[in-house]
Amino acid sequence: MKLSILRGSLEIGGSCVKISHDGHAIIIDMGLPLYDKDGKNFDKRKAREMLPDEPGLYKQPYIDAILLSHSHQDHYGLIAYSAESIPVYASKGSIDLTLISEMLEKFKISESRFRMIKDKQVFIIGPFEITAYSVDHSAYDSMAFKVKAGGKTLVYSGDFRANGQRNWVFENLLKGVNEQVDALLLEGTMIGGTERQNRTEENVEDDLVKELQKEHKGLTFISFSSQNIGRFRSIYRACVKTRKTFIIDPYQAYILEKWPISMPKYNANNIKVYCVKNSNHSKVIFKDYKIYKFGKNKISVKEILENPEQYVIIDHHHVREAFKKKLEGSRVIWSMWEGYLKQENNYWAGKNVEMCKIHASGHADVAALKKLADKLKPGVIIPIHTNNPCKYADIFKKHKVLKLADKEETKL
Template sequence: MRVRIHRGAREIGGSCVELQAAGESILLDLGRPLWATPDEQVPLPPAVGLGEPGPLPRAVIITHGHQDHWGLVPQLPDGVPVWIGKAAADILRAAEFWGTGIDLREQGHLHDQQTVTIGPFTITPYLVDHSAFDAYSLLVEADGRRLFYSGDLRAHGRKPGSWRRLLESPPQDVHAMLLEGTNLRDEHSPGESLTSESAVETDLAATLRNANGLVVVLSSPQNIDRMVTVYRAALRADRDTAIDLYGAEVAVATGRDTIPRPAPDWPRVRVYMPVRQRVRVKESGEFHRTEAVRAHRIFDEDLAASPGSWVLCGAYQWHVPAMIRAGLLDGGVVVWSMWDGYLVEPSGQRFTALLAEHGVPMHHHHTSGHAAPADLQALIAAVQPATLVPIHTDAPHRYAEVLGYTATLHDDGAWWTV
């Protein structure tokens, strides 16, 4: 089996790996690089059938719903089937209305530990813990050789069972392991907290107990683990949780009734819509969206009546100025529950300044979606690959230094053989 990383050998995000066997090929992920601005045209990688002459890839397998893994799929020519987890696909369809998703029109769905055969490739997905819901690592076999691609994963989220299982019954006889190394960052790049999601819950519960007023947790509506964390912390502090409509639609799209959502069996979950979302629904005329949550909505007057009994969770950052004007954040707290790097950007600096100007404290409760170095070490020790290859990292040279395992660096665009 031949392999070529198109992007990711020295870069976090935009991952794409091409595999070739018996004259056929597949792609693992087809991401948009994180450095690309929204209207920037990023060409497809020059894979066989896309940029180089030859038959089209037999399939594109998307490990999870982050754009740095699927973002170039819309540019595929017709006739290339896309595979992804069902919940991951449904979440992206739900997010499309809100401008951050897509209907991938996938041909097939990945299921945990259910092997699929595509041409000469046998693919076994392993459900993993990541900040995107329904994420997989992939074991691919062809020509009698076995490649294990980690995708994005971590040990410290809300799926400790899937991580444990990966260590206890790892894929066997792996010839090459492509391992993400997001957190092996160079010293100069901003790192992320690596505390556990349950520690975030405990810390957030303390913030909620100590605050007298409204607490607004700013997080990505697609980060289901974090929404569960906020909901659980709210229960511990005896507060009710209100999510935005985007988050509510994503929660329903998971298809899991164990995920908090606006429904009769979740009496402590409500929906609070920021102005932006109300406007979007109004302009689209898609009033079935608000109708679906009508019985569960709360409004400014509910928050004003007892601000200390609520926590808001979702994409409320653009709504914070209106909440300040309405006095809803008097005695309240804003919790930044995303990557701190966003706060360094001009919009983030303006946001920080606005809170400071109005005396609204900002707390930070967050953890990375990617594994800590010690967990990566444990995974390598469990899988025992013949060859370790860095991907999804800006510090491939640190694998040996930090992890203590010699890695073989294959540059973007270079073919190698498993």
């Protein structure tokens, strides 16, 4: 079995891995980079320039399949540019969320390309026997993969974390892989970073409750990713506990509606929908189901401003636009990666609002990475999805670390 990282050996995001054996090949993830070479947010219009240099993905495709680990753009973002005939294997959650994310894109992955896979499912593609394992991450229904071929075994961790109430999925992965692992492609987002102590989703909920219990006269904005269903739930529960009303937008309502699992929807008791009409998302969503659907759960700017301390409102661009002249006295709860806040175009920079940060990373801390490595005892650990591949050797002293450059091929 041969393996190369087409992209992502030296950066967080943009991951793309090729595995080949006996005249067949599969790709794991085909993501859009998060940053360009100057460290600025990657401009999606330049996506074509970033396509992996792998002819088998395009005009005369010979790649057998693409496995998608989860619904973050740095993992699926370039799949739409690959040949229609290549199937894409992903979990139900990843398929649903990717389709929703791409609804505004010009190039999107056709729904017919997806093949749904489940936790612990074993499936065969050419000479490869693949097992999917659920992992916990900030994208719902994320997966790690075990790939076997030619008597060798490789594990791709994908993006994952291992703490909090969903820790059982990590334990399942530890229990599930019992054979000799020849290579572990291990994400290292937290390696060498500043966020050392990995907090749990339960910590987030507790901190939100404490913050919302504080006396505050103005409106509270909350910044989080609409697709981070776990975070939505934490905020919702904190609002219930503190008797606040959570105001979402049609996009969030749409995601919740599409969600099969038990999750509060737009018509829950303490949820209201602020029906901004002019956002691109709303235009598409209102075609699918009409605005009157929200009925008595709709709320207007006027109603919100009559009693602002009662509400926690989703912090989306088009929502804050509606309040931009009335931000004084507002509070912002930043519940996503702190790095976004430091970006120069951040909306809240320089605004006269109270800012409080409550977040837990979607990525494993060093202790969890070590736990995985110690259990799997891989022949080699190959760094991926990290800014600091050089630090792996220091951290995983008991293991052999093989640092691959982008496109460098290794034989297992």
